[in-house]
Amino acid sequence: MTAHRLRAWLATGLLALGIGACRDADVSRQTVAAWPPKVGQPFPDMTVLDHEGHRVLLSSFRGKVLLVEPIGMSCAGCIGFCGGEEYGAFEGVEPQQGLASIDEYFERFADGADIDDPHIAIIQMLFFNLAEQTPTIADAGKWARHFQVDRRPNHHVLIGPESLRDKTYPNIPGYWLVDKEFVLRSDATGHHPPSNLYSDLLPMLPELLHDEASVPP
Numbered sequence: 001m002t003a004h005r006l007r008a009w010l011a012t013g014l015l016a017l018g019i020g021a022c023r024d025a026d027v028s029r030q031t032v033a034a035w036p037p038k039v040g041q042p043f044p045d046m047t048v049l050d051h052e053g054h055r056v057l058l059s060s061f062r063g064k065v066l067l068v069e070p071i072g073m074s075c076a077g078c079i080g081f082c083g084g085e086e087y088g089a090f091e092g093v094e095p096q097q098g099l100a101s102i103d104e105y106f107e108r109f110a111d112g113a114d115i116d117d118p119h120i121a122i123i124q125m126l127f128f129n130l131a132e133q134t135p136t137i138a139d140a141g142k143w144a145r146h147f148q149v150d151r152r153p154n155h156h157v158l159i160g161p162e163s164l165r166d167k168t169y170p171n172i173p174g175y176w177l178v179d180k181e182f183v184l185r186s187d188a189t190g191h192h193p194p195s196n197l198y199s200d201l202l203p204m205l206p207e208l209l210h211d212e213a214s215v216p217p
Contacts, residue, residue, distance in 0.1 A: 027161045035167050037176055037184045039194070043068075045182075048125070051140035051149070051157040059182055061121045065208045066178035067102075068123045070160065070171045070189060073143060074130050077173035082124060082147045090146050091130055102175070109202035113209055118154050120209065127160035127168045134162040177201050179208045 026047035034044045043066070045059045071078040076096040083103065084095020102122075106115040115122065126143060129135040135143075137159070144150060144157040160168065174189030175197060186204055188197035195201055 027163050032163050032167070035164050036171050036189070037187070039184050039187050041184060043176070043178045043182050043184050046161060048158045048161060049137060049140075050159070051137065051144040053137045056156070056158060061123070062182045063180050064119055064121045065180060065205060066121045066123055066176075066182075067205070068125060068176040068178060069102075070168050070174070070176075071124055071126045071143075072128045072169075072172045073126060073135065073139065074128070074132070075173050081173060081175075087147055090143070093130070105198065105202060109198045111203055111206045113206045116152060116154060117209070120154055120205075122152075122155045123158060124149070124156065125158045125160045127165050127172070134165055135159050175201060177204060177208070180211060 028046070031044040031046050034041070037043050043058065045057070047055055047057050050056050069078070069081060071082075073090065074093055076084075076094060077099060079090050079093055080095035080099030081102045083101040084090070084099075085101060089095065103115055106113060113120070124143070124147075126135040126140055129139045140157050140159050149155045149157050170191075171189035174187075174193055176184055176189060177186040179185050185208060186201040187194045188201040
């Protein structure tokens with residue numbers, strides 16, 4: 001095998017591993033059984049990939065207030081929340097009409113909290129792509145670039161594991177609010193959310209943000 005062919009073979013193999021890794025995140029049976037997350041319970045932990053292919057343990061965000069958005073990349077509401085009015089349609093999918101970005105709703109309903117506060121982690125978790133399949137790293141990269149996530153240090157694009165994809169459909173679009181101790185405090189996901197994003201979830205965020213309760217190691 002020539003050096004050129006060897007390099008090509010290695011590159012192809014690494015690409016295949018990168019795509020396959022999106023579907024092989026570390027998700028325990030307990031996590032799958034506990035999905036979707038339940039208010040008052042610890043948020044299910046797992047290791048997933050970000051849009052650059054790095055492995056990320058969800059509980060590594062513990063100590064911050066988390067706003068987790070389960071996303072379908074073909075979901076007009078998700079595109080709207082992520083800034084569709086500003087950044088435009090994603091791969092031909094238009095944002096939901098009349099839906100502003102989460103940035104705007106923060107200003108209106110989060111009682112002065114700053115969405116770019118480093119003590120907050122905004123997590124966009126992609127569960128299916130435009131083909132209704134588990135997103136690849138390339139898919140996640142397109143999403144991150146389109147919505148300029150890299151320009152905001154506390155915003156993250158993660159790839160949801162394949163084993164949770166179908167179980168998450170009813171929760172899209174919307175948000176989960178997780179406190180500093182990694183406990184789900186409010187669920188405003190799905191077309192019939194248990195809590196209201198504007199009157200319940202976002203107004204709760206400043207209280208969680210300023211809660212100085214110690215976080216167990």
